[in-house]
Amino acid sequence: MSTATRRRTLTRAAGAAVLAVLLTACGNSLAGKALVVGGTSVDDAEIAELTEEVRDVYAAYPKDFAAVGASFDEGTVVSTNVNRLTRHLLLLEAAAREGITVTQGQIDTSIRTALENQFNGSQTLLDVTLAAQQQAPPSATSEVVYDFLVLQALAEKLKPADPATAPVNEYLVDLAAELGAEVSPRFGVWDAESISLTPVPDDLSVLPNLAPTE
Secondary structure (H helix, E strand, O other), X not given: OOHHHHHHHHHHHHHHHHHHHHHHHOOOOOOOEEEEEOOEEEEHHHHHHHHHHHHHHHXXXXXXXXXXXXXXXXXXXXXXXXXXXXXXXXXXXXXXXXXXXXXXHHHHHHHHHHHHHHOOOOHHHHHHHHHHHHOOOHHHHHHHHHHHHHHHHHHHHOOOOOOOOOHHHXXXXXXXXXXXXXXXXXXXXXXXXXXXEEOXXXXXXXXXXXXXOO
């Protein structure tokens, strides 16, 4: 490992550690934990690490972020990932209950299709796009695609007679209430009706871009 690479690694690790300490110190509710869904929790340290990953992508490709009107905002990255992981845990439970299976092969196919059709085969371009538009770091790409595919399958299974209804949202709202989904208030206000952390928008709304083509 070169001296420069070692320095970047140490700096990143130190930054993540400092951010984790600051997050924990911001409030006593769910001390050390960013969110809890049922019996599963996500620690502040994981959120800090994800935030540092996005920071790394931005540091490497600031012009690409600027090209889509994005920049690095730590508060937005933190809250968006808290929101995403809360919904991810809900979707994991929904998939288990409804018998929905999403394999790694399906995830890989979706990513490969997106790379070929939308990103000129460039993994870097996909990574930068997800980081800039959804604040999702490269390590979360499979989770992001998994959530989208589960949402698709859940929507198909719960398809209502009246297309004006939103059965998936209703299902997830009820599930969140049943499991006692809780987000530490230092990250924002958890809106039970929209199953999202306000004012962060639903980052899954742009995922059709990752859907495999027929």
